Each structure stands twice: as structure tokens, then as C-alpha cells.
Amino acid sequence: MERPGRTILRLLGIAAFVFLVIAFICFMLIKLGAAPPVVLLGGPNPMPEERAQLIAEYGLNQPAVVQFIRYVVRTLAGEFGRSWQTGATVADDLLARLPATLELMVYALLLGALIGIPAGVAAAFSRGRAEERTARGAGLVGAAMPSFLLALLLLLVFFRWLDLSPAPSGRLSVVLTPPPTITGSYFIDAILMQDAAAARSALGQLILPVLTLALLIAAQLTLQVRTAILMQLDTAHFAYARAQGMSRDMLTGIAMRGAAPSIWAAFCGQCAALLGTTAVIEYVFAWGGVGQYGLEAMSRGDFAVMQAFILLSAALSLLVHLMHAGVRRVARLRIRRA
Amino acid sequence: MSVVAELRGVSVELGDDDRRVAALTRIDLQVAAGQILGVAGESGAGKSTLARTLLRLVQPQAGTVLLEGNDITAQPERRLRRLRGRMTMTFRNPLAVLNPRMTVRALLEEPLRLHARLTAPARRAAVEALAERLRLRAGELELRPAELDAGRAQLVGLGRAIATQPRLLVLDEPTCELDTVAAAEFLALLASLRDSADMAIVLIGHDITALQPVADRIAVLYLGEIVEEGPTADLLRDALHPYSQALLSAHLPADPTRRGRRIRLRGEAPTPDDRTPGCGFAPRCPIAENRCRSGAPTPNQIGTDRRVACLRVLEGSSRIPLTR
Ligand code: SF4
Numbered sequence: 071m072e073r074p075g076r077t078i079l080r081l082l083g084i085a086a087f088v089f090l091v092i093a094f095i096c097f098m099l100i101k102l103g104a105a106p107p108v109v110l111l112g113g114p115n116p117m118p119e120e121r122a123q124l125i126a127e128y129g130l131n132q133p134a135v136v137q138f139i140r141y142v143v144r145t146l147a148g149e150f151g152r153s154w155q156t157g158a159t160v161a162d163d164l165l166a167r168l169p170a171t172l173e174l175m176v177y178a179l180l181l182g183a184l185i186g187i188p189a190g191v192a193a194a195f196s197r198g199r200a201e202e203r204t205a206r207g208a209g210l211v212g213a214a215m216p217s218f219l220l221a222l223l224l225l226l227v228f229f230r231w232l233d234l235s236p237a238p239s240g241r242l243s244v245v246l247t248p249p250p251t252i253t254g255s256y257f258i259d260a261i262l263m264q265d266a267a268a269a270r271s272a273l274g275q276l277i278l279p280v281l282t283l284a285l286l287i288a289a290q291l292t293l294q295v296r297t298a299i300l301m302q303l304d305t306a307h308f309a310y311a312r313a314q315g316m317s318r319d320m321l322t323g324i325a326m327r328g329a330a331p332s333i334w335a336a337f338c339g340q341c342a343a344l345l346g347t348t349a350v351i352e353y354v355f356a357w358g359g360v361g362q363y364g365l366e367a368m369s370r371g372d373f374a375v376m377q378a379f380i381l382l383s384a385a386l387s388l389l390v391h392l393m394h395a396g397v398r399r400v401a402r403l404r405i406r407r408a
Numbered sequence: 409m410s411v412v413a414e415l416r417g418v419s420v421e422l423g424d425d426d427r428r429v430a431a432l433t434r435i436d437l438q439v440a441a442g443q444i445l446g447v448a449g450e451s452g453a454g455k456s457t458l459a460r461t462l463l464r465l466v467q468p469q470a471g472t473v474l475l476e477g478n479d480i481t482a483q484p485e486r487r488l489r490r491l492r493g494r495m496t497m498t499f500r501n502p503l504a505v506l507n508p509r510m511t512v513r514a515l516l517e518e519p520l521r522l523h524a525r526l527t528a529p530a531r532r533a534a535v536e537a538l539a540e541r542l543r544l545r546a547g548e549l550e551l552r553p554a555e556l557d558a559g560r561a562q563l564v565g566l567g568r569a570i571a572t573q574p575r576l577l578v579l580d581e582p583t584c585e586l587d588t589v590a591a592a593e594f595l596a597l598l599a600s601l602r603d604s605a606d607m608a609i610v611l612i613g614h615d616i617t618a619l620q621p622v623a624d625r626i627a628v629l630y631l632g633e634i635v636e637e638g639p640t641a642d643l644l645r646d647a648l649h650p651y652s653q654a655l656l657s658a659h660l661p662a663d664p665t666r667r668g669r670r671i672r673l674r675g676e677a678p679t680p681d682d683r684t685p686g687c688g689f690a691p692r693c694p695i696a697e698n699r700c701r702s703g704a705p706t707p708n709q710i711g712t713d714r715r716v717a718c719l720r721v722l723e724g725s726s727r728i729p730l731t732r
Binding site: 306307309310312313314315316317318 | 460463465485486488489490491492493496497499500501504505518519522523568
């Protein structure tokens with residue numbers, strides 16, 4: 071019998087281990103990097119005083135073991151160093167950009183699930199008919215589509231040809247001032263401030279990037295949910311319910327209940343994989359979020375930022391794992407009590 | 409006798425677009441009111457598919473499924489739903505399909521809720537009457553599936569299936585999880601139902617022994633085909649298809665009136681994947697000839713109401729010699 075919280079504890083243990091491994095890899099990236107650490111951390115042409123400061127800060131003249139321990143301790147304290155591109159600390163940069171990314175991800179996940187789950191269920195229930203083949207084909211195309219390509223296609227159609235959406239130039243029209251930060255979502259904040267123009271502009275800017283991400287999520291969810299439901303349709307339990315003459319809604323409920331753990335796992339899988347895709351989409355739409363920040367750092371060799379971004383991605387997937395395990399735990403307890 | 413359920417030339421393929429297997433091939437079958445038709449065969453022979461096809465839980469690729477003379481082969485699910493009170497089914501493992509959260513009373517009431525327009529008191533009375541017919545013990549109505557053993561649970565499954573007074577009742581290996589005593593009790597109850605309820609019953613079983621006490625007729629299924637079908641007494645006395653003979657010899661070893669020895673089949677029980685042209689039984693048939701591997705036998709009418717699908721049956725040489 072599993073003791074309560076055991077899974078969570080085990081996951082936290084794994085988390086600590088994963089953190090150390092990733093920290094080690096990041097550390098080695100700098101040690102074995104193509105350029106001297108001072109350049110990786112301080113940019114192509116650090117001033118002499120910057121150079122001295124970096125050496126002191128990171129202990130670059132100390133033995134490697136000491137360097138690593140210092141690095142781990144600093145990272146745990148949330149000190150990721152400075153970006154030589156922006157000149158600010160990475161922590162501040164990340165915090166400033168996080169709301170933009172979260173806004174994109176949350177809307178995309180909601181919309182993606184709203185499209186993908188019903189489509190998957192419908193596909194499974196119309197097994198062997200044209201509807202299923204359509205949904206499955208669309209899912210396969212979407213799942214195989216590179217994210218930037220879909221983004222560009224949507225831009226081509228809705229911005230260039232139909233002129234329905236604004237230019238991909240960030241979160242708000244440049245002529246407007248952003249609303250004060252309440253939730254971090256420009257759209258919601260503008261509504262809270264009753265700033266109709268800002269709200270409209272924020273929404274317009276959101277639509278295409280959110281749609282791109284949502285379609286990518288929906289495509290994969292459709293396929294995964296379809297498989298999960300199909301497995302339910304083949305159980306004796308389901309055949310029995312059908313033989314009973316239950317209504318379509320009751321049958322859908324039965325299949326959904328049976329497939330719930332798999333669907334939940336599929337959804338969590340989408341959450342975990344989302345940051346990478348979001349980074350690309352942010353880049354295309356000049357969104358100015360964490361993802362774009364990370365991608366740009368990678369292309370320019372801003373190592374302090376890269377490290378923080380890698381750790382952030384790891385932290386995010388860990389968080390998703392905890393969320394997955396936690397919800398399953400609660401659901402299982404509920405079933406046992408019922 | 410009125411035919412209640414009928415299959416005409418029914419073929420069923422299962423699986424996805426990528427991989428289809430023939431589960432049933434050109435099945436002809438009839439079952440009349442007041443009759444129990446037993447269906448025997450190894451696992452993989454297509455018994456469960458046959459059960460589900462009779463109830464149109466499975467859509468056949470060819471042939472016609474009839475219920476009380478009405479073609480239900482192409483009926484949409486919505487229409488079929490209304491018929492589901494008239495054709496019902498029990499499953500192999502009732503504990504796996506009964507809702508664990510419901511009491512026996514609620515379980516017996518559910519089909520009535522779905523299919524009968526009854527007032528609440530009438531429904532309650534119907535459940536009480538049903539419990540009596542099933543000979544449920546006092547207090548058993550308030551139990552939940554987890555508190556029942558396999559025999560009692562199968563009884564509840566049967567109760568659910570007959571609650572709506574169906575015309576066709578299909579039982580998929582109802583006694584396979586039951587001990588001998590429970591199985592005998594169950595079959596006795598079934599026999600009394602046949603005599604009182606005027607429904608057509610299809611009883612599916614792994615071996616002929618489980619069917620023989622109650623079945624009026626027996627059909628033997630091999631690799632999705634009916635190889636022999638006829639009155640139970642005839643089949644037991646003188647099975648004509650080599651496969652039926654092997655089944656019988658394997659399952660009636662202690663019968664002193666039967667001379668001879670057990671016929672041992674070579675090879676494993678087949679799956680629809682290893683179908684060969686010619687007679688499906690040829691790879692394991694002790695008396696197979698060369699022609700059996702090229703030409704597939706069609707059912708031959710023997711006497712007035714038997715049929716046997718074996719190339720050698722018309723020459724009277726389909727009996728496996730007792731000494732080899
Ligand atoms: S047709 Fe041939 S192989 Fe098939 S059962 Fe008859 S004798 Fe055996």
C-alpha cells in the first residue's frame with residue numbers, strides 16, 4: 071500500500087537530483103565552452119573592471135570543485151548572474167518577462183484542450199467513419215507541423231492576405247501605453263482598468279500566437295485522446311453499457327471517466343512540452359517573453375541567461391510532474407472513498 | 409416455433425484500418441422462442457463476437473442480422489438503443505462490468521429505468537418480483553457487487569438481462585468463473601426461464617459439457633465458422649465433424665459408455681491470423697486429405713436439421729477412426 075505523499079516526496083527527491091545534474095551540465099558548458107568563461111559570461115568585449123568583477127563573483131580563479139559549489143549555492147539563492155545583453159540581472163529580466171509568457175501559455179492550453187479533447191472523443195466515437203479519418207488526418211498534420219511554419223502560415227493568411235490581425239509586433243499596439251500590472255496579462259489588466267482601446271489591442275495581438283500554440287496542442291491532444299477513448303470503447307465494461315441501451319451522453323461519460331487518467335497525462339505532457347514551442351512562437355511574434363529571451367540568449371551566447379532558461383524549463387516540467395502526480399493521488403483517494 | 413434472432417451469411421472483421429482480421433465468416437444461425445441454442449468453441453473461435461453481433465453491438469461487414477424478423481444490420485445506434493431492452497446480454501465476468509457503487513436493487517432497477525415506462529412503485533414491485541424469480545436470498549438486494557461471489561454476481565447480471573422481458577437473451581460464458589455447484593444452479597435457473605419466459609436464449613460456452621444439460625441445439629464454432637450444428641442429443645451421440653468429435657472426446661473422458669480414447673489435436677488453438685485456404689481445421693484435423701487444403705467445405709445438410717461443414721461428411725467418412 072502506498073503511503074500518502076510518498077509519490078510527492080519521491081518526485082521531490084528526483085527533482086533535487088535532476089537539479090544537480092542540470093546544474094552540473096550548465097557548469098560544464100561554461101568550463102568547456104568554446105570561449106573563456108569570462109567571455110561567455112561577460113560578452114565578447116568585457117571591460118577590465120568587469121572582467122575582474124566576474125572573476126571575483128564566480129571565483130573563476132578557484133579550483134573547479136569550489137567553483138561548482140559556489141555556482142550551485144548562487145543558483146539556489148536565485149542568483150543567475152547578469153545578462154551582458156541587457157545589463158540587468160537575469161532574475162529581474164525573467165520576472166519582467168514571465169507574465170507575457172504565462173499569458174500566452176495559459177490561453178493556448180485552455181483553447182487547445184477545448185478543441186483537442188472534444189475532437190479526440192468525437193474521432194474515437196465515429197470510429198471507422200469519415201469523421202474519424204478527418205480528425206485523425208488533421209491531428210497527424212498538426213502534430214507533424216513545425217511550430218514556426220504554422221505561425222508563418224497563419225500570419226500569411228490572417229495578416230498579409232486577409233488583413234484581419236495586427237502585425238506581429240508584441241503584446242500591444244506601439245501607440246498605446248500598457249496598463250499597470252495587476253495580473254500580468256495585458257488583456258485582463260486593461261479590462262480591469264476599463265481601458266477599452268488597450269483591451270482590444272491586447273486581444274488582437276493575442277489571437278494569432280495563441281491560436282498557433284492552441285492548434286499545435288489540439289492536434290496532439292486529439293490523437294492522444296482518441297487513442298485513450300478507443301481503448302475504453304474496447305473494454306467489456308463499455309460494451310456492457312452499450313448493450314444496456316444507454317444514451318450517447320451516458321456512454322461518453324463512461325468512456326471519459328475511464329480515459330480520464332490518460333487524458334490528464336496527455337494534457338500534462340502538453341504543458342511540459344509547451345515552453346519550447348512557446349519560445350519559437352514568441353520569437354516569431356516578437357512577444358518579448360521568457361521564451362524569446364532564452365532563444366535570443368542562445369543565439370548570441372549569453373551564457374548566464376541560457377543557464378537560467380535551461381533551469382527554468384526543468385523547473386517547469388518538474389512542476390507539471392508534481393501537478394500530474396498530485397491530481398492523480400487526489401482522484402484515486404476519491405475513488406477509493408466512494 | 410417463431411424465430412426470434414437470425415444471422416444470414418454474416419461476416420465480421422475486427423480491428424483498425426491498418427489491421428483487419430476476420431472474426432466470423434459466413435455465419436448462418438437461427439434461434440427460436442423457447443429454445444436454448446448452445447455455442448461451443450475454443451477461445452479465439454469468435455464466440456464473443458458472435459454474441460455481440462447478434463445484439464448488433466458489432467457491425468458486420470456482410471450479411472444480415474434479424475431480430476423478430478426485422479433487419480437490424482444497418483440500424484443507427486439511436487434506433488438500436490430502443491431495441492436494447494428486447495435483446496439483452498450477460499458478460500463473462502460480471503464483477504468487471506457491474507457498477508461497484510450500486511446496490512443489487514439499483515442494478516436490477518436500472519434496465520427498467522432505461523427501457524420501461526413504469527412508476528416508481530411499479531418499478532419497485534418489478535424488482536421484488538425479479539428477485540424472487542432469481543431466488544435471491546434475503547438482504548441480498550442491499551449488497552454491492554464487491555460483496556457478492558462470482559455466482560451471485562452472475563445471477564445479478566442475469567437479472568439485469570431479463571428485467572425488461574427480452575425476446576432474445578445472449579449469455580457469454582456465464583459459468584466460466586463459477587464453481588460446479590453454482591454453475592449447475594445457474595443452468596437450472598436458465599432452463600426454468602426458457603420454459604416460463606418464452607424467449608430465445610443463446611448460451612455460449614467454452615466446452616460442450618457446460619452447454620449439454622440445457623441446450624436444445626448446439627453449434628460448434630471453429631475459427632469464426634460454424635463447423636457443425638444440430639440437436640444436442642444427435643451431436644452428443646454421433647458428432648460428425650472431426651472437430652466436434654475431438655471436443656467431445658476431450659471433455660467426456662469419464663463416460664464409460666464411450667469406447668475408445670481421447671482424440672488429441674495437434675497444434676495450438678488457432679487465431680484468425682493463421683487462416684489458410686481450404687478447410688480452416690485442416691492443419692489440426694487427424695483425417696485431413698489433400699483436397700482439404702485447397703477447397704473450403706460448405707455446410708452440408710445432414711438429415712432434417714443438422715449441418716456439418718466437412719468435405720468428407722457426405723461420403724460418411726468424417727468419423728475419426730477409434731484405433732489408429
Ligand atoms: S474438410 Fe478435411 S480437414 Fe476439414 S474437417 Fe473435414 S476432413 Fe478435416
